[in-house]
Amino acid sequence: xxxxxxxxxxxxxxxxxxxxxxxxxxxxxxxxxxxxxxxxxxxxxxxxxxxxxxxxxxxxxxxxxxxxxxxxxxxxxxxxxxxxxxxxxxxxxxxxxxxxxxxxxxxxxxxxxxxxxxxxxxxxxxxxxxxxxxxxxxxxxxxxxxxxxxxxxxxxxxxxxxxxxx
Amino acid sequence: xxxxxxxxxxxxxxxxxxxxxxxxxxxxxxxxxxxxxxxxxxxxxxxxxxxxxxxxxxxxxxxxxxxxxxxxxxxxxxxxxxxxxxxxxxxxxxxxxxxxxxxxxxxxxxxxxxxxxxxxxxxxxxxxxxxxxxxxxxxxxxxxxxxxxxxxxxxxxxxxxxxxxxxxxxxxxxxxxxxxxxxxxxxxxxxxxxxxxxxxxxxxxxxxxxxxxxxxxxxxxxxxxxxxxxxxxxxxxxxxxxxxxxxxxxxxxxxxxxxxxxxxxxxxxxxxxxxxxxxxxxxxxxxxxxxxxxxxxxxxxxxxxxxxxxxxxxxxxxxxxxxxxxxxxxxxxxxxxxxxxxxxxxxxxxxxxxxxxxxxxxxxxxxxxxxxxxxxxxxxxxxxxxxxxxxxxxxxxxxxxxxxxxxxxxxxxxxxxxxxxxxxxxxxxxx
Amino acid sequence: xxxxxxxxxxxxxxxxxxxxxxxxxxxxxxxxxxxxxxxxxxxxxxxxxxxxxxxxxxxxxxxxxxxxxxxxxxxxxxxxxxxxxxxxxxxxxxxxxxxxxxxxxxxxxxxxxxxxxxxxxxxxxxxxxxxxxxxxxxxxxxxxxxxxxxxxxxxxxxxxxxxxxxxxxxxxxxxxxxxxxxxxxxxxxxxxxxxxxxxxxxxxxxxxxxxxxxxxxxxxxxxxxxxxxxxxxxxxxxxxxxxxxxxxxxxxxxxxxxxxxxxxxxxxxxxxxxxxxxxxxxxxxxxxxxxxxxxxxxxxxxxxxxxxxxxxxxxxxxxx
Numbered sequence: 001x002x003x004x005x006x007x008x009x010x011x012x013x014x015x016x017x018x019x020x021x022x023x024x025x026x027x028x029x030x031x032x033x034x035x036x037x038x039x040x041x042x043x044x045x046x047x048x049x050x051x052x053x054x055x056x057x058x059x060x061x062x063x064x065x066x067x068x069x070x071x072x073x074x075x076x077x078x079x080x081x082x083x084x085x086x087x088x089x090x091x092x093x094x095x096x097x098x099x100x101x102x103x104x105x106x107x108x109x110x111x112x113x114x115x116x117x118x119x120x121x122x123x124x125x126x127x128x129x130x131x132x133x134x135x136x137x138x139x140x141x142x143x144x145x146x147x148x149x150x151x152x153x154x155x156x157x158x159x160x161x162x163x164x165x166x
Numbered sequence: 167x168x169x170x171x172x173x174x175x176x177x178x179x180x181x182x183x184x185x186x187x188x189x190x191x192x193x194x195x196x197x198x199x200x201x202x203x204x205x206x207x208x209x210x211x212x213x214x215x216x217x218x219x220x221x222x223x224x225x226x227x228x229x230x231x232x233x234x235x236x237x238x239x240x241x242x243x244x245x246x247x248x249x250x251x252x253x254x255x256x257x258x259x260x261x262x263x264x265x266x267x268x269x270x271x272x273x274x275x276x277x278x279x280x281x282x283x284x285x286x287x288x289x290x291x292x293x294x295x296x297x298x299x300x301x302x303x304x305x306x307x308x309x310x311x312x313x314x315x316x317x318x319x320x321x322x323x324x325x326x327x328x329x330x331x332x333x334x335x336x337x338x339x340x341x342x343x344x345x346x347x348x349x350x351x352x353x354x355x356x357x358x359x360x361x362x363x364x365x366x367x368x369x370x371x372x373x374x375x376x377x378x379x380x381x382x383x384x385x386x387x388x389x390x391x392x393x394x395x396x397x398x399x400x401x402x403x404x405x406x407x408x409x410x411x412x413x414x415x416x417x418x419x420x421x422x423x424x425x426x427x428x429x430x431x432x433x434x435x436x437x438x439x440x441x442x443x444x445x446x447x448x449x450x451x452x453x454x455x456x457x458x459x460x461x462x463x464x465x466x467x468x469x470x471x472x473x474x475x476x477x478x479x480x481x482x483x484x485x486x487x488x489x490x491x492x493x494x495x496x497x498x499x500x501x502x503x504x505x506x507x508x509x510x511x512x513x514x515x516x517x518x519x520x521x522x523x524x525x526x527x528x529x530x531x532x533x534x535x536x537x538x539x540x541x542x543x544x545x546x547x548x549x550x551x552x553x554x555x556x557x558x559x560x561x562x563x564x565x566x567x568x569x570x571x572x573x574x575x576x577x578x579x580x581x582x583x584x585x586x587x588x589x590x591x592x593x594x595x596x597x
Numbered sequence: 598x599x600x601x602x603x604x605x606x607x608x609x610x611x612x613x614x615x616x617x618x619x620x621x622x623x624x625x626x627x628x629x630x631x632x633x634x635x636x637x638x639x640x641x642x643x644x645x646x647x648x649x650x651x652x653x654x655x656x657x658x659x660x661x662x663x664x665x666x667x668x669x670x671x672x673x674x675x676x677x678x679x680x681x682x683x684x685x686x687x688x689x690x691x692x693x694x695x696x697x698x699x700x701x702x703x704x705x706x707x708x709x710x711x712x713x714x715x716x717x718x719x720x721x722x723x724x725x726x727x728x729x730x731x732x733x734x735x736x737x738x739x740x741x742x743x744x745x746x747x748x749x750x751x752x753x754x755x756x757x758x759x760x761x762x763x764x765x766x767x768x769x770x771x772x773x774x775x776x777x778x779x780x781x782x783x784x785x786x787x788x789x790x791x792x793x794x795x796x797x798x799x800x801x802x803x804x805x806x807x808x809x810x811x812x813x814x815x816x817x818x819x820x821x822x823x824x825x826x827x828x829x830x831x832x833x834x835x836x837x838x839x840x841x842x843x844x845x846x847x848x849x850x851x852x853x854x855x856x857x858x859x860x861x862x863x864x865x866x867x868x869x870x871x872x873x874x875x876x877x878x879x880x881x882x883x884x885x886x887x888x889x890x891x892x893x894x895x896x897x898x899x900x901x902x903x904x905x906x907x908x909x910x911x912x913x914x915x916x917x
Contacts (some may be wrong), residue, residue, distance in 0.1 A: 059635065060647040069611065069914025070649075073629065088748035109644035361810035365619070367719040367742030367778060435601055437720030481698050481728070483718035485741070 008158035035092030035150030058102035081110030094151035097131035174214030179517035194590035222254025222548035234263030252550035261319035314530035315346035333392035337567035396420035400445035404454030474569025499579035650679035673905035719743035747780030772832030798822030
């Protein structure tokens with residue numbers, strides 16, 4: 001699928017259907033800031049889960065700190081105990097896998113989860129680490145320098161923000 | 167050697183001469199000025215087209231660091247710096263190591279300087295032994311050895327009774343006392359008191375450190391009749407006090423350094439130790455007052471205040487760095503820059519570093535006073551040839567002086583010395 | 598004067614050293630405070646460590662003794678996973694006559710990545726930043742009377758935490774301001790962040806008139822100075838002031854300028870009381886106030902570790 005044919009709302013519907021079987025009674029939803037967090041927020045509601053979703057930032061465990069410096073992101077907020085919980089990690093776009101690695105490290109600073117399962121809206125390939133999602137709503141192909149992110153308007157509707165590289 | 171300088175623009179501030187002409191030199195003296203007889207057969211001709219031929223500069227304050235740094239060859243390097251800057255006569259303060267309080271030291275210094283065949287050196291003797299501010303030096307002996315005045319350099323005498331007696335004794339013989347107006351206690355800071363020192367957290371030197379000292383000096387002059395030369399005025403308030411003292415008729419003269427003439431405390435920037443100077447750089451108002459005072463004659467002379475400082479002594483936090491800057495090679499250019507910026511004639515600018523400093527020295531120069539700092543037939547041939555239109559960038563590492571620090575690093579300055587003659591001898595020539 | 602770039606910033610305007618709050622854009626200050634917020638939450642986790650400075654060596658160069666400040670920097674660096682080396686220069690090489698720059702050169706040869714420097718002379722960290730290798734970062738932990746930027750930042754974090762909006766505050770800084778690097782950093786930060794009313798309170802010997810050039814209102818009367826204040830920052834009074842003929846005694850200082858409950862009542866009811874520490878009870882501040890409801894002196898310490906983590910991680914991530 002090319003990136004221009006993406007309908008974020010339609011893909012969200014597929015994500016919702018796809019993660020439903022992955023949810024256990026004590027699963028905690030954690031969204032990667034920022035796009036993953038929006039998805040987790042809506043999923044929490046639509047799946048009828050109790051409690052609050054978590055937001056996790058890769059800022060403190062990124063491997064490109066020396067090159068890019070301190071990144072500005074909302075701090076991690078996990079309003080539940082991590083020890084012994086199955087965690088369902090949600091992200092908007094999966095690319096090299098480095099963000100996922102950083103976020104898993106961050107998660108482990110809070111405790112020892114029973115399991116970590118990854119579900120993403122879009123997989124653009126180009127993996128540089130052995131990371132695979134349990135569910136992907138769509139696979140896309142983009143140029144390596146292009147940036148793809150989820151956007152959310154004032155009414156809460158999702159769309160894709162694509163920026164071509166130089 | 168007979169030398170003919172042709173096609174120069176002869177500028178002599180003392181007589182007002184500023185006209186094209188030639189100069190003939192023989193046996194160390196100027197034998198003809200303006201037009202030279204065709205009978206004069208020189209062994210060397212210098213073509214001074216496009217150059218100004220001026221009297222050699224007279225710098226009333228240049229430290230040569232000898233005695234004290236003989237093993238570093240400082241006398242050689244600093245005297246070379248002087249002639250490279252067009253300076254043919256210089257006065258050095260007595261704060262050497264040991265200080266110049268013994269005739270033997272003065273004689274040795276003059277002897278070594280004479281052998282270098284560069285600028286004429288006129289040392290100041292210490293006013294008190296060891297500069298300690300307690301016991302008077304043998305002033306008559308020191309004058310015989312060659313001192314042209316007596317000074318405490320940067321070490322103020324805190325004991326007013328000693329200062330009074332020193333002035334009284336000096337005035338008996340008509341010797342001039344050279345004093346830095348700085349109160350011993352209030353003057354201890356490292357930067358001028360004000361918004362910048364407050365912001366940077368540097369201990370301040372308030373203006374009253376200068377004005378209190380000036381009031382003290384003037385009062386003592388009134389009761390002793392001593393003649394005083396005030397060294398390195400730094401403030402508008404201080405200048406005003408000097409103006410009033412002169413109007414009153416007190417026998418006082420004063421100088422300012424090229425640093426205070428051009429810079430303010432803002433130039434300290436990010437604690438730049440090249441700006442660690444004494445007296446400290448003050449504010450814009452003070453600089454403006456100094457510039458106006460040099461123009462109207464309230465300030466008599468401009469000096470380089472040449473003080474070469476070792477690299478290690480500058481690479482320290484601001485307050486710990488040794489104060490001082492290299493100035494001999496910049497004196498001419500900085501005088502010209504001030505003249506240009508103030509809309510003054512070349513002659514007027516040059517006067518502050520030629521005939522006016524000589525007037526300050528008065529008869530301390532002996533027979534030389536009739537020709538030092540001037541272009542005059544029959545006078546000693548001390549000349550500076552420079553290109554007034556040239557501009558050059560200050561690169562401290564390229565200084566001939568061993569002090570590679572200047573607050574003017576990177577500045578583009580007017581006036582480039584092409585040749586310097588001392589007593590008819592070409593002491594410096596640029597390629 | 599030839600223009601010089603602020604040595605704290607690289608050519609992209611990013612912070613590579615923290616030498617002073619002067620010249621820091623408001624956006625940079627806010628970014629550091631935001632980052633500090635993130636690190637504050639790290640202190641609540643099971644694992645109080647993040648790997649941002651892993652493999653980096655932070656050298657604490659304290660030419661002036663201070664166990665407190667050095668300890669907070671050490672904790673901050675270790676929570677960022679850095680290796681920390683403490684150098685008690687006061688007793689070692691400087692005493693043997695080694696110059697400041699030689700000390701730095703020797704330490705650089707040991708592959709230091711960051712120097713945290715405290716020195717008794719204003720401007721010393723600038724000299725170090727000018728002469729150290731390009732990849733090395735310098736944090737000023739206090740230089741003479743000039744600046745203590747991490748203290749200034751943590752004080753701002755504290756004010757932001759309790760008061761949120763800087764633009765409608767009245768802040769009083771009380772005590773020995775002329776000798777205080779903390780006061781200078783606080784004043785620069787407050788003016789940069791847009792605090793409309795900043796008062797400098799103390800006797801003329803400690804709060805001279807020319808302080809107003811820094812953008813403060815000079816008050817020699819304590820009551821006038823703290824009336825209606827939202828924030829009061831009390832400064833330490835050092836013993837040297839009495840021996841330097843600036844004050845007759847600590848007792849007289851306390852009488853006129855000490856913060857007692859009665860004086861505190863002149864400020865707003867929700868006024869917070871701050872102090873960089875260590876406090877001199879009964880000299881600048883009454884115990885009842887220091888231990889009282891309005892005092893935020895202890896939270897300042899907690900915020901201090903997070904702010905220092907934010908500073909170190911911010912500068913370490915930017916290249917010269």
